[in-house]
Amino acid sequence: xxxxxxxxxxxxxxxxPILLIGLLLVLWELAILVFRIPPYLVPTPIAVVRQxxxxxxxxxxxxxxxxxxxxxxxxxxxxFGIPMALLIAYxxxxxxxxxxxxxxxxxxxxxxxxxxxxxxxGFGIIPKIIAAFLLAFFPIVxxxxxxxxxxxxxxxxxxxxxxATRMQVFRRxxxxxxxxxxxxxxxxSVTLAVVGAVVGEFVGSNSGxxxxxxxxxxxxxxxxxxxxxxxxxxxxxxxxxxxxLVERMMxxxxxxxxxxxxxxx
Amino acid sequence: xxxxxxxxxxxxxxxxxxxxxGEGKEKVVLLLNWYTYSExxxxxxxxxxxxxxxEGIDLDxxxxxxxxxxxxxxxxxxxxxxxxxxxxxxxxASKGAPVMAVGVALQTSPMSVMGFADKNVxxxxxxxxxxVAVTPGDSMSQIWPLFLKKTNLQExxxxxxxxxxxxxLNAVINGQADLLLGYVMDQAIKLQDATHKPVxxxxxxxxxxxxxxxxxxxxxxxxxxxxxxxxxxMRAATRSLEEAxxxxxxxxxxxxxxxxxxGVKDTALVGLKNTIALYHGPDNPxxxxxxxxxxxxxxxxxxxxxxGGLDKSSAGKAEDYxxxxxxx
Numbered sequence: 001x002x003x004x005x006x007x008x009x010x011x012x013x014x015x016x017p018i019l020l021i022g023l024l025l026v027l028w029e030l031a032i033l034v035f036r037i038p039p040y041l042v043p044t045p046i047a048v049v050r051q052x053x054x055x056x057x058x059x060x061x062x063x064x065x066x067x068x069x070x071x072x073x074x075x076x077x078x079x080f081g082i083p084m085a086l087l088i089a090y091x092x093x094x095x096x097x098x099x100x101x102x103x104x105x106x107x108x109x110x111x112x113x114x115x116x117x118x119x120x121x122g123f124g125i126i127p128k129i130i131a132a133f134l135l136a137f138f139p140i141v142x143x144x145x146x147x148x149x150x151x152x153x154x155x156x157x158x159x160x161x162x163x164a165t166r167m168q169v170f171r172r173x174x175x176x177x178x179x180x181x182x183x184x185x186x187x188x189s190v191t192l193a194v195v196g197a198v199v200g201e202f203v204g205s206n207s208g209x210x211x212x213x214x215x216x217x218x219x220x221x222x223x224x225x226x227x228x229x230x231x232x233x234x235x236x237x238x239x240x241x242x243x244x245l246v247e248r249m250m251x252x253x254x255x256x257x258x259x260x261x262x263x264x265x
Numbered sequence: 266x267x268x269x270x271x272x273x274x275x276x277x278x279x280x281x282x283x284x285x286x287g288e289g290k291e292k293v294v295l296l297l298n299w300y301t302y303s304e305x306x307x308x309x310x311x312x313x314x315x316x317x318x319x320e321g322i323d324l325d326x327x328x329x330x331x332x333x334x335x336x337x338x339x340x341x342x343x344x345x346x347x348x349x350x351x352x353x354x355x356x357x358a359s360k361g362a363p364v365m366a367v368g369v370a371l372q373t374s375p376m377s378v379m380g381f382a383d384k385n386v387x388x389x390x391x392x393x394x395x396x397v398a399v400t401p402g403d404s405m406s407q408i409w410p411l412f413l414k415k416t417n418l419q420e421x422x423x424x425x426x427x428x429x430x431x432x433x434l435n436a437v438i439n440g441q442a443d444l445l446l447g448y449v450m451d452q453a454i455k456l457q458d459a460t461h462k463p464v465x466x467x468x469x470x471x472x473x474x475x476x477x478x479x480x481x482x483x484x485x486x487x488x489x490x491x492x493x494x495x496x497x498x499m500r501a502a503t504r505s506l507e508e509a510x511x512x513x514x515x516x517x518x519x520x521x522x523x524x525x526x527x528g529v530k531d532t533a534l535v536g537l538k539n540t541i542a543l544y545h546g547p548d549n550p551x552x553x554x555x556x557x558x559x560x561x562x563x564x565x566x567x568x569x570x571x572x573g574g575l576d577k578s579s580a581g582k583a584e585d586y587x588x589x590x591x592x593x
Contacts, residue, residue, distance in 0.1 A: 038362070040340065118435065202429060214401050
């Protein structure tokens with residue numbers, strides 16, 4: 001019996017959240033039993049898991065549509081968000097004009113205007129991509145602006161005193177120092193993009209997890225609804241993990257990554 | 266521990282009940298199925314005229330966000346009475362929600378497929394080649410296949426787009442769809458209000474697809490704990506519908522006074538008149554409002570089992586879901 005092997009498995013980064021999920025599921029089932037919560041208000045975890053298994057082919061197919069819309073929106077958000085953030089970070093004029101407007105627009109509830117996207121762009125995938133884009137855009141801009149603005153002044157002065165070109169300064173100092181913050185924004189943004197895609201599907205769609213949710217809702221099929229929500233969360237987790245992976249490859253030197261290796265070593 | 270919580274809850278509910286009885290007027294919430302529109306005008310008329318007050322009821326009319334949520338709120342005791350789609354309630358009840366209909370207001374189905382009159386869709390064959398907007402999962406989208414079957418239409422004869430309630434309207438208004446599935450007194454009026462163009466609805470009921478629609482629902486426990494309240498409420502509600510049928514003008518005025526944003530006088534009046542036309546089913550043309558015929562309910566159940574996603578094994582009989590016993 002080797003206690004360190006045992007504890008290493010139980011407390012490894014992968015097992016821990018699964019343990020917590022298991023515990024929450026047990027608590028959920030217990031809460032339903034103890035407080036006698038009727039199934040038309042909250043389904044039991046077992047019923048949800050059963051639906052998840054039974055409807056898996058359909059859920060998988062529909063989740064593809066949602067994933068496409070999410071990735072499309074997320075990609076657009078990166079393509080527009082990062083250049084815009086650069087402009088804001090490097091130009092006070094742009095910042096003073098654009099930033100307040102950006103914050104203003106962010107406060108508009110997307111759910112309220114989502115029906116208009118269908119009017120403007122029809123019933124295809126485009127309104128979903130736009131809804132995902134709008135939710136994903138803001139965190140990327142804010143995080144990127146913060147990242148570039150918090151580059152150490154001394155480092156910049158040092159580089160300039162050594163006659164580094166602007167491009168060199170950007171590539172060797174500013175960008176590496178801003179990346180951790182940018183990735184923080186990307187991680188928030190990718191999970192929001194999933195929400196945006198579903199909002200888009202809710203208002204007008206023949207496919208996707210949002211469509212499944214709508215049908216389940218109409219039939220009081222709470223287990224199916226929760227199963228669809230579970231699939232949705234998985235999409236979020238997988239995309240988050242994807243961004244995390246890219247982050248590890250691009251900034252393996254950063255504190256947040258180093259400490260992770262240290263803990264599991 | 267749980268015993269103590271239970272006792273506390275009991276004590277609290279008793280505290281809540283005593284002053285209500287003491288004043289002789291019970292505060293009662295009627296949760297509607299949707300934001301206020303012409304169909305709800307009779308309740309505002311009844312409140313304004315004091316019908317509910319005379320029955321010792323202090324009525325608070327709350328707007329809803331869909332029949333499904335209204336049914337769940339009534340089942341959970343959040344609202345005392347609900348005005349909701351009875352087929353939707355039946356589906357929830359078959360899944361265990363302890364609710365029952367104590368009166369059915371609309372006994373002929375308001376479901377229809379409609380478009381602007383200038384699209385010239387007057388009969389089912391005209392739907393061929395058109396684009397129809399539906400809301401997936403809602404009651405109309407589930408009964409729609411039956412309408413198609415009865416009228417010898419195939420899904421391939423037309424194109425279908427899906428969206429939520431607002432998208433459906435937007436799609437027709439903006440020409441992305443030619444037709445939508447809606448209620449004669451609801452969407453038809455909203456389309457007219459938005460565009461000032463006449464709308465032509467093809468009613469499902471005219472092609473042999475009839476099922477009951479909105480009604481008053483309560484928690485089953487209330488029938489045991491306070492049957493008197495249910496009787497008084499239904500007495501006042503019946504008077505309200507009767508008076509609105511006689512005097513639709515006054516009903517719309519009362520509604521617009523209480524909820525100024527709920528419509529435009531002229532079209533709301535048309536909507537209410539279309540609603541009043543649905544107060545009786547085919548098998549009981551002379552009954553007072555809310556009293557539904559057994560045959561009508563049985564047919565509704567049958568349609569729900571065949572097309573409406575109601576599970577046959579847990580469906581039971583129509584009598585499990587409605588009663589006329591609390592009507593005047």
